[in-house]
Amino acid sequence: MIHVRGLTKTFGTAEAVRGIDVDVSAGEIVGFLGPNGAGKTTTLRMLTTLLRPTSGTATVAGADLFADPVAVRRRIGYVAQGGAFGPFTPVGDELVLQARLHGLSRAEARARVTSLLAALDLAGVEERTTVMLSGGQKRRLDIAMGLLHRPGLLFLDEPTTGLDPQSRANLWDHIRRLRERDGVTVFLTTHYLEEADALCDRILIIDHGRIVAEGTPDRLKAEHGARTLDEVFLAVTGRELREGAAA
Amino acid sequence: MTALAVLTGHYLRTSFGSKVSLAFGAVQPFLFLVLFGPLFARSGVGSWAVLVPGLLVQLALTSAGMAGFGIVFDQRFGVLERLRVAPVSPVTLLLGRVLRDSLVLLVQAVAIIVAGYALGLRAPLPGVLAALLLMTVLSVGMASLSYAAALTMRQELFAPVMSTVVVPLMLLSGALLPMSLAPAWLDVVSRLTPFRYAVEGLRALFSGSYGASAVLWGVVVSLALAIGGLALGANRFRWEKA
Ligand SMILES: Nc1ncnc2c1ncn2[C@@H]1O[C@H](COP(=O)(O)OP(=O)(O)OP(=O)(O)O)[C@@H](O)[C@H]1O
Numbered sequence: 001m002i003h004v005r006g007l008t009k010t011f012g013t014a015e016a017v018r019g020i021d022v023d024v025s026a027g028e029i030v031g032f033l034g035p036n037g038a039g040k041t042t043t044l045r046m047l048t049t050l051l052r053p054t055s056g057t058a059t060v061a062g063a064d065l066f067a068d069p070v071a072v073r074r075r076i077g078y079v080a081q082g083g084a085f086g087p088f089t090p091v092g093d094e095l096v097l098q099a100r101l102h103g104l105s106r107a108e109a110r111a112r113v114t115s116l117l118a119a120l121d122l123a124g125v126e127e128r129t130t131v132m133l134s135g136g137q138k139r140r141l142d143i144a145m146g147l148l149h150r151p152g153l154l155f156l157d158e159p160t161t162g163l164d165p166q167s168r169a170n171l172w173d174h175i176r177r178l179r180e181r182d183g184v185t186v187f188l189t190t191h192y193l194e195e196a197d198a199l200c201d202r203i204l205i206i207d208h209g210r211i212v213a214e215g216t217p218d219r220l221k222a223e224h225g226a227r228t229l230d231e232v233f234l235a236v237t238g239r240e241l242r243e244g245a246a247a
Numbered sequence: 248m249t250a251l252a253v254l255t256g257h258y259l260r261t262s263f264g265s266k267v268s269l270a271f272g273a274v275q276p277f278l279f280l281v282l283f284g285p286l287f288a289r290s291g292v293g294s295w296a297v298l299v300p301g302l303l304v305q306l307a308l309t310s311a312g313m314a315g316f317g318i319v320f321d322q323r324f325g326v327l328e329r330l331r332v333a334p335v336s337p338v339t340l341l342l343g344r345v346l347r348d349s350l351v352l353l354v355q356a357v358a359i360i361v362a363g364y365a366l367g368l369r370a371p372l373p374g375v376l377a378a379l380l381l382m383t384v385l386s387v388g389m390a391s392l393s394y395a396a397a398l399t400m401r402q403e404l405f406a407p408v409m410s411t412v413v414v415p416l417m418l419l420s421g422a423l424l425p426m427s428l429a430p431a432w433l434d435v436v437s438r439l440t441p442f443r444y445a446v447e448g449l450r451a452l453f454s455g456s457y458g459a460s461a462v463l464w465g466v467v468v469s470l471a472l473a474i475g476g477l478a479l480g481a482n483r484f485r486w487e488k489a
């Protein structure tokens with residue numbers, strides 16, 4: 001589903017992503033973890049055709065990222081870390097627009113928006129603007145936006161940040177159902193490591209633009225003699241900081 | 248094609264949903280028409296058929312020129328990024344907005360022309376229609392360039408920079424007073440700016456001289472601006488190279 005080799009991104013002189021290899025198979029739920037500024041969002045923005053990589057190759061959802069970005073976009077859904085709604089337009093209009101850009105008819109788009117909003121516990125918010133919604137409600141709207149066209153591959157950048165425990169559990173169920181029922185592949189970032197442990201088949205940890213650990217949650221814990229993913233995370237990240245302090 | 252229709256429709260609904268801001272866009276040229284027009288018409292410089300085309304170019308410059316302001320918000324709130332992950336070409340994303348801007352402008356221009364008639368403007372209908380078409384081409388170029396600028400410069404700079412840039416372009420176009428009155432140096436500088444040709448083309452059309460070389464120049468320069476603007480603007484909707 002995702003095959004990445006030697007992907008890098010340099011902003012000016014800052015190397016945000018320093019040559020990563022990533023392979024994700026169809027139907028996997030993969031957690032992409034790492035400290036703030038590690039390069040998670042940058043990687044996701046490259047794989048979703050938003051940001052041109054400095055070097056490397058990538059096939060995403062069966063299409064070459066460089067040769068056929070439109071095919072990539074047709075097959076993926078992306079929930080950005082920063083949200084997707086402006087403050088002035090009714091959210092229903094924005095959702096219908098996005099669905100129609102993915103080729104749904106007006107009637108299909110309306111029906112899809114209604115059912116998806118209901119599934120995310122947001123029934124009836126169509127006429128509102130985001131100003132009238134809570135932070136967690138807005139976040140769930142962002143997620144709805146990414147799911148509209150039933151993509152086979154989902155990129156979720158910190159989807160559960162700001163959600164209450166109820167909504168979070170609801171989203172996990174939703175993601176699991178998408179995988180069971182539709183075989184959807186999910187590549188998500190999160191700073192909640194219990195969440196990654198509970199939800200993900202496999203974990204990638206990135207630090208300073210490099211993949212520093214990879215494996216199933218259980219194998220990672222076993223390898224590092226850790227009881228939780230938090231301990232694994234602390235053991236494998238921030239190495240440069242610690243070595244710098246020791247020197 | 249459907250994507251373009253969907254996008255344009257969405258933006259039109261947003262714009263025409265707010266009748267107040269739609270009307271506000273035409274207030275400035277309308278004020279010029281009512282408060283400056285009578286003066287101009289009696290000054291011996293030219294008739295209403297000279298002033299009104301100038302006001303249309305002024306309108307195109309200021310309203311299409313500031314079009315990019317809207318996208319600054321879309322960029323800040325992640326709306327633009329979300330649209331860029333949809334399977335739609337960069338040109339479509341740009342054209343959806345630009346067509347809306349041009350249609351809004353067209354409605355405002357018709358209002359100005361009708362008001363002009365009430366005040367004493369006399370111009371042949373085919374000339375007026377051709378002039379509206381030419382103004383639309385011009386506004387496509389101007390709006391595209393405005394979006395390109397908005398997506399290139401730092402967000403907080405866009406409004407002050409663009410509203411400043413528009414002033415010399417407007418003055419140099421001869422929209423308010425024909426450049427035939429200008430001293431030689433000003434005339435030369437004016438010829439280096441594109442809107443001079445648009446103004447003179449529109450004036451020729453309003454006076455019914457369809458075969459005048461001014462019309463040809465107006466069409467050529469406006470088309471070049473539209474094509475160049477679209478190419479530049481669409482490029483800014485492609486993936487970020489930064
Ligand atoms: N547009 C940009 N221009 C310059 N530097 C950038 C840009 N975007 C990101 N960076 C830098 O690249 C590095 C990686 O940022 P990125 O947003 O990918 O981190 P992240 O892993 O998503 O962090 P977080 O957990 O805080 O969201 C950071 O050092 C950041 O400052």
Ligand SMILES: [Mg+2]
Pocket residue numbers: 040041042081157
């Ligand atoms: Mg991030």
